[in-house]
Amino acid sequence: xxxxxxxxxxxxxxxxxxxxxxxxxxxxxxxxxxxxxxxxxxxxxxxxxxxxxxxxxxxxxxxxxxxxxxxxxxxxxxxxxxxxxxxxxxxxxxxxxxxxxxxxxxxxxxxxxxxxxxxxxxxxxxxxxxxxxxxxxxxxxxxxxxxxxxxxxxxxxxxxxxxxxxxxxxxxxxxxxxxxxxxxxxxxxxxxxxxxxxxxxxxxxxxxxxxxxxxxxxxxxxxxxxxxxxxxxxxxxxxxxxxxxxxxxxxxxxxxxxxxxxxxxxxxxxxxxxxxxxxxxxxxxxxxxxxxxxxxxxxxxxxxxxxxxxxxxxxxxxxxxxxxxxxxxxxxxxxxxxxxxxxxxxxxxxxxxxxxxxxxxxxxxxxxxxxxxxxxx
Amino acid sequence: xxxxxxxxxxxxxxxxxxxxxxxxxxxxxxxxxxxxxxxxxxxxxxxxxxxxxxxxxxxxxxxxxxxxxxxxxxxxxxxxxxxxxxxxxxxxxxxxxxxxxxxxxxxxxxxxxxxxxxxxxxxxxxxxxxxxxxxxxxxxxxxxxxxxxxxxxxxxxxxxxxxxxxxxxxxxxxxxxxxxxxxxxxxxxxxxxxxxxxxxxxxxxxxxxxxxxxxxxxxxxxxxxxxxxxxxxxxxxxxxxxxxxxxxxxxxxxxxxxxxxxxxxxxxxxxxxxxxxxxxxxxxxxxxxxxxxxxxxxxxxxxxxxxxxxxxxxxxxxxxxxxxxxxxxxxxxxxxxxxxxxxxxxxxxxxxxxxxxxxxxxxxxxxxxxxxxxxxx
Numbered sequence: 001x002x003x004x005x006x007x008x009x010x011x012x013x014x015x016x017x018x019x020x021x022x023x024x025x026x027x028x029x030x031x032x033x034x035x036x037x038x039x040x041x042x043x044x045x046x047x048x049x050x051x052x053x054x055x056x057x058x059x060x061x062x063x064x065x066x067x068x069x070x071x072x073x074x075x076x077x078x079x080x081x082x083x084x085x086x087x088x089x090x091x092x093x094x095x096x097x098x099x100x101x102x103x104x105x106x107x108x109x110x111x112x113x114x115x116x117x118x119x120x121x122x123x124x125x126x127x128x129x130x131x132x133x134x135x136x137x138x139x140x141x142x143x144x145x146x147x148x149x150x151x152x153x154x155x156x157x158x159x160x161x162x163x164x165x166x167x168x169x170x171x172x173x174x175x176x177x178x179x180x181x182x183x184x185x186x187x188x189x190x191x192x193x194x195x196x197x198x199x200x201x202x203x204x205x206x207x208x209x210x211x212x213x214x215x216x217x218x219x220x221x222x223x224x225x226x227x228x229x230x231x232x233x234x235x236x237x238x239x240x241x242x243x244x245x246x247x248x249x250x251x252x253x254x255x256x257x258x259x260x261x262x263x264x265x266x267x268x269x270x271x272x273x274x275x276x277x278x279x280x281x282x283x284x285x286x287x288x289x290x291x292x293x294x295x296x297x298x299x300x301x302x303x304x305x306x307x308x309x310x311x312x313x314x315x316x317x318x319x320x321x322x323x324x325x326x327x328x329x330x331x332x333x334x335x336x337x338x339x340x341x342x343x344x345x346x347x348x349x350x351x352x353x354x355x356x357x358x359x360x361x362x363x364x365x366x367x368x369x370x371x372x373x374x375x376x377x
Numbered sequence: 378x379x380x381x382x383x384x385x386x387x388x389x390x391x392x393x394x395x396x397x398x399x400x401x402x403x404x405x406x407x408x409x410x411x412x413x414x415x416x417x418x419x420x421x422x423x424x425x426x427x428x429x430x431x432x433x434x435x436x437x438x439x440x441x442x443x444x445x446x447x448x449x450x451x452x453x454x455x456x457x458x459x460x461x462x463x464x465x466x467x468x469x470x471x472x473x474x475x476x477x478x479x480x481x482x483x484x485x486x487x488x489x490x491x492x493x494x495x496x497x498x499x500x501x502x503x504x505x506x507x508x509x510x511x512x513x514x515x516x517x518x519x520x521x522x523x524x525x526x527x528x529x530x531x532x533x534x535x536x537x538x539x540x541x542x543x544x545x546x547x548x549x550x551x552x553x554x555x556x557x558x559x560x561x562x563x564x565x566x567x568x569x570x571x572x573x574x575x576x577x578x579x580x581x582x583x584x585x586x587x588x589x590x591x592x593x594x595x596x597x598x599x600x601x602x603x604x605x606x607x608x609x610x611x612x613x614x615x616x617x618x619x620x621x622x623x624x625x626x627x628x629x630x631x632x633x634x635x636x637x638x639x640x641x642x643x644x645x646x647x648x649x650x651x652x653x654x655x656x657x658x659x660x661x662x663x664x665x666x667x668x669x670x671x672x673x674x675x676x677x678x679x680x681x682x683x684x685x686x687x688x689x690x691x692x693x694x695x696x697x698x699x700x701x702x703x704x705x706x707x708x709x710x711x712x713x714x715x716x717x718x719x720x721x722x723x724x725x726x727x728x729x730x731x732x733x734x735x736x737x738x739x740x741x742x743x744x745x746x747x748x749x750x751x752x753x754x
Contacts, residue, residue, distance in 0.1 A: 208529070232419075371534075
């Protein structure tokens with residue numbers, strides 16, 4: 001009888017031990033989340049912050065809430081719905097930014113605004129319709145307090161301030177870091193200087209008039225043209241000038257005035273220069289015509305100097321106009337762009353020539369044009 | 378002396394001279410590649426005292442593809458018109474201040490895409506006073522040579538503007554407001570285009586800055602920046618600054634074509650009515666207050682509907698000889714009257730009024746009939 005009592009006690013102890021070891025822990029406590037993290041928007045001490053919560057459940061089932069417990073050194077303002085949530089993975093749509101989620105994350109779509117509790121140091125986010133979670137899937141949501149001091153990192157600095165993330169099924173402890181505020185370690189001030197620059201490109205070192213063959217006395221002969229392109233970040237804009245070394249096409253072989261196809265004269269009208277109508281066959285003349293070649297993505301406004309703006313003068317495109325402006329010994333403004341930056345605006349400079357049937361023949365008629373560009377002051 | 382000796386002597390001389398001559402020929406070859414020069418900064422401002430030696434670094438890079446020989450030359454500039462455009466000129470008689478300037482590398486080898494720094498030094502004599510305007514021109518060695526037969530040579534260069542003030546007794550920094558006006562006293566919708574015309578009646582160049590404060594009924598409703606591009610008024614010249622107030626609903630916006638402002642035949646920007654609000658200019662490099670003000674304004678179109686009389690108060694400043702701000706103020710009024718909208722509204726009211734009137738008349742007519750019929754019965 002006594003022995004039987006002892007036996008019963010022994011069997012009871014063994015069964016109790018086995019039950020303790022073999023029964024699943026879930027029967028008594030929450031399981032462990034596979035992964036959990038809370039990324040704060042600011043980590044520096046005594047700073048209001050929001051953040052992002054991500055977790056991967058380890059237990060199948062549904063949850064009606066997500067509870068984030070913050071370190072006891074954090075301060076919260078108790079309230080209902082005082083922590084807004086959103087589930088935008090990449091708000092600025094550039095694949096980065098403070099709300100950018102880890103790769104493969106899914107939005108915890110049913111999450112509701114959170115209730116902060118300063119006593120428990122928690123924010124409880126309800127999950128409507130008891131959302132069913134898939135084991136092994138990473139869920140995320142962002143939270144942002146609706147007012148100041150709802151969630152503050154507190155004055156204590158440390159690397160392993162304990163907190164946790166819990167659903168109805170799983171939980172996991174996590175560590176928070178709070179940084180020294182004197183050095184603002186969670187932010188880096190980036191400073192740089194962009195100097196004002198002016199880039200000037202002359203499309204060719206020479207130009208032939210006409211572009212092929214010989215000068216024809218029955219038409220206005222025109223060169224291929226040279227582009228003058230400018231890139232500048234100066235907001236004042238830019239200007240370009242041109243001057244001619246011969247003020248015409250000079251033949252060295254013939255020499256002197258006889259060997260010069262002279263420039264059209266500077267013609268003034270209303271205080272501005274105007275281009276001259278060329279007369280093929282009846283006058284030997286040389287001149288310059290300027291048009292706007294390319295408009296880049298600039299903020300400045302292009303303009304051709306009136307003396308060379310042949311298109312505006314007769315309404316014809318640069319290629320068909322019969323006008324030209326004077327090729328002068330001194331720099332004359334040919335055009336520019338004003339009131340903004342320039343990102344590849346350009347002028348097209350063409351030489352135009354007319355001759356008569358008595359213009360002396362030679363193969364060495366030439367001129368040198370000098371084109372200079374500068375930013376406005 | 379034997380013929381043999383003379384012959385060998387000539388051969389020796391020829392051999393000695395040939396390499397040098399050949400080298401000279403190579404150095405004198407005309408470049409054929411396009412010219413691409415980038416300079417920084419622009420413009421350069423120097424301040425000196427009589428007897429000082431001042432200097433500045435000018436950076437230049439050529440990106441034509443090959444290594445090039447570049448050269449530095451000096452010109453002067455003045456104001457062309459009133460829009461901040463420079464006018465280049467060669468050294469004239471009496472321009473002794475050209476002799477004060479030296480460059481550490483008047484000619485230099487410029488490898489492709491490599492920034493080079495050229496030091497410009499100015500030995501300011503004790504007799505120097507007030508303002509000097511230099512244009513430092515970078516060009517390619519050999520570009521001024523004659524091009525091949527039948528070709529025009531195209532030479533190019535880029536000018537860096539250098540403004541130097543010399544503080545001398547009698548130096549005067551002074552601006553006078555010649556005009557503060559609005560393009561139209563009455564506009565249907567914004568923008569209102571303002572013009573500020575300043576004359577530098579001193580002998581030192583000045584860079585003014587400021588705002589136009591727009592108010593209605595004593596409440597500030599708009600802010601416009603004057604000289605956001607930081608332009609300079611040269612001594613003994615005048616300059617026009619234009620700015621617009623466009624923050625209203627609706628407003629006339631510049632029509633874009635290929636990313637550029639569309640310009641009519643007279644050179645004016647083409648505008649079309651936009652049923653929205655202007656966005657702050659996020660490309661502004663330097664905070665001017667204007668876009669910050671806009672950023673704080675309501676985005677509600679109704680609260681930004683402009684109607685009635687507005688007051689524009691101009692307040693700009695410039696530094697005097699001691700760096701103190703000298704204010705310039707002026708005030709004007711203008712009206713925004715959306716007259717077409719008002720006419721449509723009036724027409725609608727008239728139609729409604731006529732409808733009501735007709736209904737009342739008809740009702741009164743029926744009442745008469747009913748009374749008459751009732752009496753007969």
